[in-house]
Amino acid sequence: MTATALTATDLCCRRGDRWLFSGLSLGLARGQALHILGPNGLGKSSLMRMLAGLLPPSPDPVSGITGAIAWDGPLALMDERHGLDLGQPLGAALAFWARVDGPVPDEAIKGLGLANLLDVPVRYLSTGQKKRAALARLIGQHAPNWLLDEPLNGLDVAACAMVERMIERHCAGGGACIIASHQSLGIPGLTRLDLAEYAL
Ligand SMILES: Nc1ncnc2c1ncn2[C@@H]1O[C@H](COP(=O)(O)OP(=O)(O)OP(=O)(O)O)[C@@H](O)[C@H]1O
Numbered sequence: 001m002t003a004t005a006l007t008a009t010d011l012c013c014r015r016g017d018r019w020l021f022s023g024l025s026l027g028l029a030r031g032q033a034l035h036i037l038g039p040n041g042l043g044k045s046s047l048m049r050m051l052a053g054l055l056p057p058s059p060d061p062v063s064g065i066t067g068a069i070a071w072d073g074p075l076a077l078m079d080e081r082h083g084l085d086l087g088q089p090l091g092a093a094l095a096f097w098a099r100v101d102g103p104v105p106d107e108a109i110k111g112l113g114l115a116n117l118l119d120v121p122v123r124y125l126s127t128g129q130k131k132r133a134a135l136a137r138l139i140g141q142h143a144p145n146w147l148l149d150e151p152l153n154g155l156d157v158a159a160c161a162m163v164e165r166m167i168e169r170h171c172a173g174g175g176a177c178i179i180a181s182h183q184s185l186g187i188p189g190l191t192r193l194d195l196a197e198y199a200l
Contacts, residue, residue, distance in 0.1 A: 002031070003029065004027060008070075011067040013050060022061065030144075031176065033179065044195055048180050049077075050069070052077040075147060080149070090133055117129060127154035128154045145177075148179045164186050168187050
């Protein structure tokens, strides 16, 4: 029997006075990667933050039911908030998080093309370099469950392929991953959820 990484039931989301989606239930098994799709503004990032525990599910406007989210094991969220100190060199900014989460392996730093950037202040990094740094933080968290919000934005073609292989390896090693992205993803066995089917 496949072990469950996530069970989420009856999720509903309201932001301000705008209802986004309702009646969303999803399960994620160990080894599974799930692609969340949907047009701009539908609530993909909101769903990711909800699954990360940063945004509470809203009570359903009709049934009044408030959904539930249960993870097996820790999770790591990667979104546009990389959380790295803009005033610090990249190495020092990553070292701060290494004291919280654990170190980023040297081979990951090299593989992400960051080895020559460790003395560059985070604020001077390009968009793609900041994204690579955020991926380093993700790896440093050593979490079995990944939530990746637009992980390919700003990355060049080779780096996109590298991220796809990273996700594939993570899942092959028993991890689980949810990816919100407008881009198509070349990941074997990837399953898909179209948030438009739950839009209010
Ligand atoms: N803190 C907030 N307060 C009120 N409304 C918000 C808040 N954050 C987001 N929203 C609104 O919620 C809606 C969904 O936003 P969200 O970022 O989740 O969509 P998305 O599907 O990820 O969009 P995109 O594809 O453009 O990234 C948008 O209309 C947005 O303006």
